[in-house]
Structures are given as C-alpha cells and as structure tokens.
Amino acid sequence: MKKLYYIIIVIILLSSANAEGRFRKEVLWNLLAAPVYGFVQLNVHEGSHALGALTVGAEVVKYQPYPSVEDGTFMWGKVITNKIQDRHENGFVLVAPYISDVAIFTTSDILLSAEIVSPRSISGGILFIAGMVAPFADFVCNVNNWSDGNDFTRISELYDVPRVFTVVMGNIIAAVALWRLVTVGIKVFFEEENENEEEETRISFSVMPTVGGGGATMSFSFQF
Numbered sequence: 052m053k054k055l056y057y058i059i060i061v062i063i064l065l066s067s068a069n070a071e072g073r074f075r076k077e078v079l080w081n082l083l084a085a086p087v088y089g090f091v092q093l094n095v096h097e098g099s100h101a102l103g104a105l106t107v108g109a110e111v112v113k114y115q116p117y118p119s120v121e122d123g124t125f126m127w128g129k130v131i132t133n134k135i136q137d138r139h140e141n142g143f144v145l146v147a148p149y150i151s152d153v154a155i156f157t158t159s160d161i162l163l164s165a166e167i168v169s170p171r172s173i174s175g176g177i178l179f180i181a182g183m184v185a186p187f188a189d190f191v192c193n194v195n196n197w198s199d200g201n202d203f204t205r206i207s208e209l210y211d212v213p214r215v216f217t218v219v220m221g222n223i224i225a226a227v228a229l230w231r232l233v234t235v236g237i238k239v240f241f242e243e244e245n246e247n248e249e250e251e252t253r254i255s256f257s258v259m260p261t262v263g264g265g266g267a268t269m270s271f272s273f274q275f
Contacts, residue, residue, distance in 0.1 A: 073241065073242045074240060074241055075171065075239075075240055075241060075242050078176040078239060078240055081176050081177065081179075081180045082180075084180070085180075088180055088181050088184070088185045089185070090116075090117075091181060091185070092181075092185040092186065092188070092189050093116050093117070093127055093128050094116045095148070095151055095152075095155070095185075095186075095189075096127075096128065096148040096151075096189055097114065097115070097116040097128040097129070097130050097148075098114075098116065099147040099148040099150070099151040100130040100132075100144055100145075100147055100148060101114050101130050101132075102147065103143055103144040103146075103147030104130070104132040104135070104144045106143070107135065107136075107140040107143060107144065108134065108136075108140075109132045109133065109134045109135045109140065109144065110132060110133050110134045111130065111131070111132055112131040112132060112133055113129065113130065113131035114130055115128055115129040115130070116128050124200070126200075132144065138209050138210070141209060142206060142209055142210065145202045145205055145206050145209070146202070146206060148189065148193075148202070149190055149193070149194075149202075151186070152186035152187075152189055152190045153186075153190075153224075155182055155186045156182065156183055156186045156187060156190075156228060156231075158182070159178050159179070159181075159182025159183045160183060160231050160235060162178065162182075163175060163178060163179060163183075163235050163238065163239070164234075164235060164238075170235060170238035170239045171238065171239070171242060175239060176239055179235060179236065179239045183231070183232055183235065184232065187225070187228050187229070187232060190221070190224070190225060190228070191221075191222075191225050194217065194218060194221030194222065194225065195218060195221070195222070197214065203217045203218075203221065
C-alpha cells in the first residue's frame, strides 16, 4: 500500500503540472510518513470491521490491526467475529471499512475545499494525506483485489453478484475520487502566485525624497 501512496502523489503532481504558482516543497515530508499513515489507515479499516460487528450485535473474537502471514498467505490485518445472524449483517460488517473510507474522504475534501482547514497549512497537508490519499488507497487496493479472502470478493459471493460488477462500480467511484484528489492536491502542493504578490504587498513600503519650491521633503508610502 505504501507504493500506492507514492503512485497517487505522482499522478497528482503530473496532472497538476500546468498549475500556476510555486511548488511547496515543504509538504513533501508528508510522503516520508507514508508508513505511519498506512498504519493509521489499517486501524481504521480493521476497526470499522470490528465496529460494524458490534453494531449488529456480533462479538469480536480477534482484532489484529497489523500485517501477518498465516498458512502462507499474507494478510494486512484481521478481525474475527461470531454471532452474526444473517447475510445482511455479514454484508454490513464486510462493507463497513469502505463506508468509513467514503465518509472520511468526503469530510476531508469539504474541509480543505472550503478552506475550513487551510490546504496550505501543516494541518492541511496532514489532512490531505491521512483523510484523502489514505482512504483512497485503501478503497482502490481492495476493490481491485480478486483474492478469495478479499472483502469485495466475499460481498459478491454473499449476494451472488458478479465480481466484475463490484470492480466496475468501485472504479467509477474511484475515478471521481481521483479527480477530487487532483483538484485539492493542487491547492496543497502549489501556492498561487497572487498569494505571493499579496504577501509582498502587505509588507512593502517605500521612502522617496521630493524637491519642491519650499525645499526638500521626504514622502513615505506604506502598504499592508
């Protein structure tokens, strides 16, 4: 998943190559924290499974929010539950992480787009990676994973829906999300030129000598 973080950032930067303004190199440190964001997202994913199970009255037997290998199969995380009554409850538990992904992504998008949280602030950069890139990576990785134990594969089997249908629908959602990532990413990674000009204007001042009939005087001009 860490590789996908970097791939997403490269896509955003390439898509915004024609963006006007200064590239904000100071936000690149967020990329170095990709493993941390990945661990947080893993807890969100597995935690959503667990919370979904508790919501329908099931019991969480095991909660494992870290990678492991079992019987030769690599697993990012694992939640084991019991006392699930029917397939609808099981379906809700399976889909819970992706409800979380969409909710977190949408909320972060609104906060950054409306500049309730400034996209050019430190907190804005963190929110963009943790609240938009990480959920997007989790969603895309899983919707395109055809393995037997994958959540979407199990949902398809549970409701007798062709797996290709969930892939197509999931990637349509992902395409819209990618557009939002690029749009918000431009605000996060680039500082508009007029912002620099306004900043310079606010702090600039000039002192000019003038000579008139009454002798030499000094003229001051301030701009804030």
